[in-house]
Amino acid sequence: MSLEKECTHHKEKKKRIIWRLCAGLIIFNFILLLLILLIWAVLQPKKPRFILQDATVFNFNVSAPNILTSSIQVTIYSRNPNDKIGIYYDKLDVYATYNNQQITYYTAIPSVYQGHKDVNVWSPFILGNNVPIAPYNGVQLTSDQSNGALQLTIKIDGRVKWKVGTFTSGRYHLHAACWANIPLGNRGTGISVGTGIKYQLSQSCRVSL
Structure with a gap:
């Protein structure tokens, strides 16, 4: 494998890892927000x-x-x-x-x-x-x-x-x-x-x- 192909392979692998981390973070935040909204809907907070x-x-x-x-x-x-x-x-x-x-x-x-x-x-x-x-x-x-x-x-x-x-x-x-x-x-x-x-x-x- 040439040095150029090896560098390209490493870059693509790094991009995939970063993309997976970002996707995981977005999914986690979405689930957390959804959970908070569900709790808020169940509790139905009222103004003092x-x-x-x-x-x-x-x-x-x-x-x-x-x-x-x-x-x-x-x-x-x-x-x-x-x-x-x-x-x-x-x-x-x-x-x-x-x-x-x-x-x-x-x-x-x-x-x-x-x-x-x-x-x-x-x-x-x-x-x-x-x-x-x-x-x-x-x-x-x-x-x-x-x-x-x-x-x-x-x-x-x-x-x-x-x-x-x-x-x-x-x-x-x-x-x-x-x-x-x-x-x-x-x-x-x-x-x-x-x-x-x-x-x-x-x-x-x-x-x-």
């Missing part, structure tokens, strides 16, 4: 449920046409509806928006694991000290306060991981939006809590993953 239970307003003041100072404590109920899947919440950020503009700072809720059918209740303070807001929002907020109906959206942003047995998934973005209609002008509908007024809301939140 959030409810904005109440809001306690300690301070909410538009001191200039576009400067807002606020201090609100909210109570958020969170439930894992899955009976076979646990949920890892990475750090969650809670904040308030008005007319799609963020009007408070982020408040972090520490990471926590939520087991099957478990419930967590969080009561973070969301604050804003001399926060600049759009001039038209300043005018509208002043009008809302005069009319006694403050309409905010409490938002929750973070990351979650699913846990099934010993398997833990990658991170998924979680976003929840809770509509809060706070009757500031009617103190009779609230409960005095120190220097604040607590308003019961019991508002379901829209959750997306």
